[in-house]
Amino acid sequence: MVKLDDGRVLRLSPRTAEENALKVGMSLDSEDIERLSVGGGRHIRDAAAALLSGRELTEGQLRDRLSERGYDGESIDGLIEDFTRWGLIDDRRYCELLAAYCSRKNMSRRAMENELYKRKVPRELWAEALEMLKPAADAIEELLEARLKGRGADPSAIDSAMRYLCGRGFDSREVRNALRNYREDLGEDDQL
Numbered sequence: 001m002v003k004l005d006d007g008r009v010l011r012l013s014p015r016t017a018e019e020n021a022l023k024v025g026m027s028l029d030s031e032d033i034e035r036l037s038v039g040g041g042r043h044i045r046d047a048a049a050a051l052l053s054g055r056e057l058t059e060g061q062l063r064d065r066l067s068e069r070g071y072d073g074e075s076i077d078g079l080i081e082d083f084t085r086w087g088l089i090d091d092r093r094y095c096e097l098l099a100a101y102c103s104r105k106n107m108s109r110r111a112m113e114n115e116l117y118k119r120k121v122p123r124e125l126w127a128e129a130l131e132m133l134k135p136a137a138d139a140i141e142e143l144l145e146a147r148l149k150g151r152g153a154d155p156s157a158i159d160s161a162m163r164y165l166c167g168r169g170f171d172s173r174e175v176r177n178a179l180r181n182y183r184e185d186l187g188e189d190d191q192l
Contacts, residue, residue, distance in 0.1 A: 016043045019043070044066065044071050044075050044076070044079050045079060047066060047069060047071070048062060048066060048079055048083065051065055051066075052083075052088060052089070056089075056093070056094050056097060057089065057094070058089070058091050058094050058119055058120045058121055058122075059080055059084065059089055059091055059120075059122075060119075060120025060121075060122075061119060061120050062080065062083075062089060063076055063080060064120070066079070091121060091122055091125060092125060094119075094121065095116070095121050095125040095126075095128070095129045096129070096132070098112075098115060098116065098119065098121065098129065099112070099128075099129040099130070099132035099133065100132065102115060102133060103132055103133050103134050106134065106139035106140075106142055106143050107133070107139070107168070107169070108136065108139070108168055108169035108170045108171075109130060109133060109136065109169070110169035110170075111168055111169040112129070112130060112133060113126070113130070114169075116129060136170060136171070136174050137174060137177070137178060139170075140165055140170055140174060140175060140178040141178055141181075141182075143164075143165060143168075144161055144165070144178055144179065144182055145182075147160075147161045147164060147165075148161055148182070158179060158183070161179065162175055162176075162179060165178075
């Protein structure tokens with residue numbers, strides 16, 4: 001911790017204090033103070049490790065979060081290179097975990113593409129991840145069974161299920177086909 005003459009306090013990691021050879025009574029100019037207060041005084045590796053301790057992040061997510069904390073691009077590039085080499089960030093592994101999650105949640109292809117984009121997964125990994133999704137017909141069928149459980153072919157429930165599935169990004173033709181099959185299984189012949 002560094003206490004400044006104006007009463008402000010900078011909380012620095014021991015590594016940051018050591019790297020900057022800080023000593024009691026040392027004079028700091030405004031540039032030194034600004035440089036030391038980047039990222040709340042934490043060394044970039046400490047900040048990155050703290051961010052990654054909570055959950056997996058893509059390279060793009062980590063880069064953005066460090067940049068938001070004031071770290072410069074050159075420092076971030078070096079850290080990303082080291083963390084990638086050490087296996088601490090791995091966009092392919094992250095992509096596989098996300099694809100498995102999306103598949104378990106019966107997400108549509110469109111919804112998964114939105115997740116991949118939002119989480120800054122490199123586009124070259126998208127095709128492989130999208131192949132891991134359940135076929136849309138299977139996902140729609142599972143969601144329909146859960147949504148309409150015990151409600152039979154009630155027209156308002158069918159309409160609600162249609163809006164729900166289309167809202168989740170499924171193609172309306174696929175949803176209509178699945179609803180038609182569902183109603184046929186119940187012995188209903190009404191058109192959709």
